[in-house]
Amino acid sequence: TLQRQRRHGDGVELEQATLAEALRATQHEDRTYMLDEDILNEPYEVDGARRPQRIFQQVFALDEAAFGEDLLSTQMPPRVRPGLALVAAGLGARSSFHIDPFEWLGWNYCVSGAKVWTFFSCGGDEGVHAVPSLRFAEKAPVAWGGDQSEEALREVGLLSSDRLCLAVGYESEIDVYADLSEDVLVGLAEASDEDVAAAVGDCAVVREALGAGLRVEVCVQRPEELVVIPAGTAHMVVHGAGSVGVAGQHCNTANEERVGAHALRRCRGNVRVAAEGLEVAVEAAIIAANGKERGEAICDVLWQEWDAYTA
DSSP states (O other), X not given: OEEEXXXXXXXXXXXXXXXXXXXXXXXXXXXXXXXXXXTTTSOBOOTXXXXXXXXXXXXXXXXXXXXXOOTHHHHSOGGGSOOOEEEEEOTTOBOOEEEOGGGOEEEEEEEESOEEEEEEEOSSSSGGGGOGGGOOEEEOOOOTTTTOOHHHHHHTTOOTTSOOOOOOEEEEOOOTTTTOOHHHHHTTTTSOHHXXXXXXXXXXXXXXXXXXTOEEEEEEEOXXXXXXXXXXXXXXXXXXXXXXXXXXXXXXXXXXXXXXXXXXXXXXXXXXXXXXXXXXXXXXXXXHHHOHHHHHHHHHHHHHHHHHHHO
C-alpha cells in the first residue's frame, strides 16, 4: 500500500492506495513514482529449501553467456554493492536526469507498461560534462546500506562515521521532457518508435544538446524488453501509464578495472591497484577512505557479513 500525496490548497491531502490504483490514477501534474531497493533483495522462504533464498536475484540476472560473469556478486560485499531495484511509475513520472555511479553497465527490464529513454553521450574524456548548460553535479548514491540507523550499524560493528560510499554519480535538475506533449505518453503503447523519437527531438533540451555536438538517442521500451545503459551515459526516463520494471547493474572482466578505478578515485586511493581485481580494489578503497586501522576493521565486518550472506 502506498500513500499518495496531493497538494490541496495550502496543505497536502494524504490518500492511501494500492500500487495498481496509484499507477492508474496518476496524472501528468500528480505523478506516482516508486523505486524500491529492498523488496527484490530480501531472502524469502522457499518450499524445500533449508534456509531463506534471495530468489529474485536468481530470476533477474543477465545471461552470463552474453554478458559474462557478474563480478559484483562474487567480489563485492553485499553492504557496498548495488542490488536490484523495483521501479513502478504512472503516466508522466520521470527519473532524474543522471549518470550512474561506479561506471558499471546498467540494465533495465520492462515487466509491464512502456517508457521512453533518452541518452546523451559525447566523445572525449569530459563526455557530457563538456556542455556546462546541462548542469551536472556530483551526487553520491543513497542506497546500499547508507540509510541505516546508528544503532543498527553498531550492532554489526560499524559506525555512522564510517565511509562506505565508494562511488559518485552525477545528476542535473533539468527536465529533458518539460515540453513533451502528454498525448505522446497516453498513446505510447501504440506509437511508432520514429514518431516518439521525433516528438522528443523537438524538446528544447534535446535541440540544445544536439547543437552542442552531443549524440542523442531515443528508444521506447515495452514489456519483456531489456535496455542496457553504457557506463558514463547521461539519461532520463519518462513513463507511460502503469509502468513496472526491474533495474540492476553488471560488472564483468571487460569493465572490472574501470569500476575498481572509480572506487579508488572516489576514495583517493592508488588507482593502479584496480588492475589486481575488483575485490582487491574495493578493500583498498575502503582502507584509503577510512585510514588503515579503521579501514581494515571495516573490511573484517564486511567480509564476515558476506560469509553470512552466502551461507
